Amino acid sequence: MWLYSEIRTLGDIPRHYSRITPAAPALIGADGPVSWSQLDIRSNQIANVVAAADVVPGARVALLGKNSTRYFEILFGVNKIGVALLPLNWRLALPELVAILQDASPDLFFADREYADVAEKAIASSGLRCRVIGYDSTRPGRSALDELMSAASSDDQVVDVNPWHTAILMYTSGTTGKPKGVQLSHQSYLYLRLCEHLEPSFSYTSEDVMLTVMPLFHAMGVGLSLQALYNGAAVAVYSMPDPGKLLALIQHDRPTLLPLIPTVIQMMLDHPDAATADLSSVRVVVYAGSPIGLSPLKRALQAMTCDFIQFYGATETCAGVTFLRPDQHRRGIKLESCGSPLPLVELKVADSDGNEVPDGQVGEFLLRSPSLTTGYHNQPDFTAHAFRDGWYHTGDAGYRDADGFFYIVDRVKDMIITGGENVYSTEVEQALQQISGVQLCAAIGLPDAKWGERVVAVVVPEPNAVLVAEQLIAQCRELIAGYKVPKEIVFVSSLPITASGKVMKSVLRDEIIAQTSR
Known part of the structure; x- marks a missing residue:
């Protein structure tokens, strides 16, 4: 639905629906509904x-x-x-x-x-x-x-x-x-609604209820909630509960739309109550935020008799700009991809010079969309660099197949995604470097069955320094958010370094995986 005349800014959303459906629920919380x-x-x-x-x-x-x-x-x-x-x-x-x-x-x-x-x-x-x-x-x-x-x-x-x-x-x-x-x-959010309006598989209505438990300080949480509210759907809004309480919320509020990160989907289905929980109200599960393995996805498709939509996007795009659509999930095709772009969205895979590469070849995702940010606050140089040549340089590496589906294989920016939270290795390294006794360090993401990836810090101690992993972790907790704090510390005598002095993180990651698997 594209309400280009009725809704020109976000403030028009409650104005519009208070006129046409004043008594209908807009929000649902612990205290009940808000019309x-x-x-x-x-x-x-x-x-x-x-x-x-x-x-x-x-x-x-x-x-x-x-x-x-x-x-x-x-x-x-x-x-x-x-x-x-x-x-x-x-x-x-x-x-x-x-x-x-x-x-x-x-x-x-x-x-x-x-x-x-x-x-x-x-x-x-x-x-x-x-x-x-x-x-x-x-x-x-x-x-x-x-x-x-x-x-x-x-x-x-x-x-x-x-x-x-x-x-x-x-x-x-x-x-x-x-x-x-x-x-x-405002216009970026509303242009994204136009893209969705032109997408045949998009079908939110005022009869829907979205259960929002994803944090509203994240683009996914607020972006999908605004998507629902724009279409007149009610939003049941709660802080992320544990898996058992999430199952209870679904049964209590009877949502039809359920956006979750893959980690939460797995934890919910692993809960003992999942086998008997009534999830019949849910007609669409929307998932994004981190990769999901093919096996867990197939399990979710079998366990929940509803449609699934995957999307790929970034904070800079307001929300999802590629979709793996419900019919593609039902037919079991391209399940390892992040889908193909919405109407009006352009996505290409390019080399370091911005030249498009052939299908199947890995490069950086470059994006053009009506929903893009207007730039970074107080950072004109960074804005110019990220949006050069008319394209948003996402920093995500992947490829497109011959059918036009896109696949993410790595992240150019060394970002770690743990439980749906984005952690940049530099943030962790800067915290560790403030701690006495740390000579060199590098943060990497290692595969984790529960969180997708876990943050691991590889530390070279200063000569004669006595460092204790638990103490380093505790000190990091005072400097950065808990989800960014390393889950484990690995002490080494040296890091693999390039001729220009950069840590070769792909080599380091392979070395640590080999070391821990012995």
């Missing part, structure tokens, strides 16, 4: 709270909290007055949060009660003058934000928002270790 009318009114109140705090169009408002219906009330509220939402990853360590805040310079900060202290510390450490407004997702109606909303007008300010302005500023780690603020505009 489209309620979502429209609450987002208006938040817009007026933000405006009263002297936050002007073009500014940014930070949010730190786990998944809840309040996230979307805040998202649509700030977007209605032309302010961008800065969703922060609550798993990050304090220094990482501070780096993002210093780069983004938000004018206001919404923090869930669980993270109120972290928010205050991050603001203080960043040197910013930024007011923190608390809310409590577990006890609605009893927070500073609730009081401000009650006192605020519920009228819509009807601000003329430029669709090309940033709606969400989403940070993703860079290969240099410096966080990158990906500017996602």
